[in-house]
Amino acid sequence: MPVLVRFAPGSMARVILLALLLVSGLLATLPVEAMQAADAVAPAQAPTATEPATDAPPPDDIRGRFDFTFGRVAARLAELAAKLPLLLVALLIVAFAAWLGGFVSRRLHLLRLRTDNPYMDALIRNVLRALLVLSGVLIALELLQATALVSAVLGSAGVIGLVLGFAFKDIAENYVAGVLLSLRQPFAPGDHVVIDGNEGKVVALHSRSTLLMTLDGNELRLPNALVFKAIILNYSRxxxxxxxxxxxxxxxxxxxxxxxxxxxxxxxxxxxxxxxxxxxxxxxxxxxxxxxxxxxxxxxxxxxxxxxxxxxxxxxxxxxxxxxxxxPRTTYHLLTARDESRGAEVRGDAEPVLGTDADTSVNRDIDAQLAEAQQAADGGANLLERGPDAR
Structure with missing residues (x-):
């Protein structure tokens, strides 16, 4: 039964990019293999008049230069046509790896990798897909004998990654903070929180920002790095x-x-x-x-x-x-000397003198809730807890 492989627009663009990488790797290996084949078949044979020497320097006249250039292009096209079946097999390997990555990432429960955190599920899904696609690309390059291109690409990627790391430092910081917030989960969707003075209800936690809905109904987006460093007051916990x-x-x-x-x-x-x-x-x-x-x-x-x-x-x-x-009265009453001679008047509703049996015990309303919160607290030792030998 034939298998129908479907790609999303984004994944199709990535497959095309990988195909171009394979073609460039194959073209990079063609001159070396052409020279090796020429040396093995006819090491002492000189080029004839009808076969231009690809390694010889180009002639000085214009016609000679055109003949030399077209000869090199024809030789490369002939080599590419000879390796076209191998290139198609390599492309099929990459396409199968991309399909397998999407298939496996959509079925995390079969691998027992599914968690209750949708953010971590998406992260694991993307990592699995990337690893499978990368494995397919390496196998295809090995099939084309273009593994030397991998070292060059990885070396260039290291330098480019260093430059991009400095250029997109804030984006990377927000992404890492989003992963840590997803693991720690100081709030849940719908919680009423105050983050760095911003009050609202949590809508969602994205890869680079936290979305709040203010009490006025406005949408507030906070960078995850700010949320991770800020003081969070959670009213709903x-x-x-x-x-x-x-x-x-x-x-x-x-x-x-x-x-x-x-x-x-x-x-x-x-x-x-x-x-x-x-x-x-x-x-x-x-x-x-x-x-x-x-x-x-x-x-x-x-x-x-x-x-x-x-x-x-x-x-x-x-x-x-x-x-x-x-x-409280907003007017002032002035007492004259005649009023003072009469003495202080005692109001009829004056408060009687009570005993000293008022409740002055310690308020324990929070203690029971504090004990429950300490038992439910997850992760790490309590740094405020004293040891048995502490005074």
Whole structure:
């Protein structure tokens, strides 16, 4: 059954280039083989008038030069026609190697080389295809007895590669960084990250760049070398995320009442986690007001951080308005001497003196998540871990 070999446009161009390389190698070997054949068959035979001497110097007249040139061209064409079947066999070997490279690279699972990383799969596929095609080219050159051309090509490729290495240093650096990022995988598609101050969601990791979609819907492309060296903040690696917001009340309001009412409203929000539970703190006590800060945790897989935070602020503000808890005043009150003689007035809603049974224990909300992250961390010893003899 005949086998139909199909090539993509890019692969067809590479096959044509390899064919030209084989033809040039064959043409480079023709003069040497022609001289060797002439020496073996008739070493003492002088060239006749009808057979121009290919090694003799060209005559001085114009007609003699034309005859000499056409004679050399005819001799080379005759040698090429004699070796045409061998050249066709060499081209078939290269074409078969190119087809075999594509066939094997598309079936990595049969070789047990397939990984869960599509980027590494593409890299292994390209390396296998290149090795098989290179093997076919070497076999074809050996068949044409043009292996001397390989040394010349490799020597030239070394010099050209050195020049191109300096010229395309950034491209090579981005490509190597892409391979290392693919192996390490500090983020996954869809993760919410901040890379070197650029915030967005990961779209894809390409060979030379990382594609992000900003929260505004714009496409952001970062070089892999920059991503590899930058500080990466990944919001999506841990599904639990904390939100917080601040509320400022008047200095004359009861802190205990405000925090109790605020926590009650925060706990009523849908999507709030009970472990870790919500908390609060007094952030600042200033002449203009008392700043209270509330904290809560959500599961990012089921709740949106911005929506939950917005709803929490709305509910606390509405509850304070119903309870008569005022915010900071923007007006100043002047006390006259008559007011000072009366003494300081005590507000009716002043906060009662409480005991010292407030919770001041260490916050362990992060510790459990930190332990899970340390157990799931892959690769390398922890350089922060002390040995048994460390003090």
């Amino acid at each position: 841990n599904p639990k995320r904390r939100f917080d917001f601040a509320v400022t009340i008047d200095v004359g309001q009861s802190i205990h009442r405000a925090q109790s009412l605020g926590l009650e409203q925060v706990c009523r929000i849908e999507g709030l986690l009970s472990d870790p539970g919500p908390s609060w703190s007094v952030q600042e006590f200033a002449p203009t007001g008392i700043v209270l800060r509330f904290f809560g945790w959500i599961d990012q897989r089921h709740s949106d951080l911005g929506k939950v935070r917005s709803e929490a602020i709305r509910m606390v503000k509405a509850a304070y308005a119903r309870a008569g808890i005022e915010g």
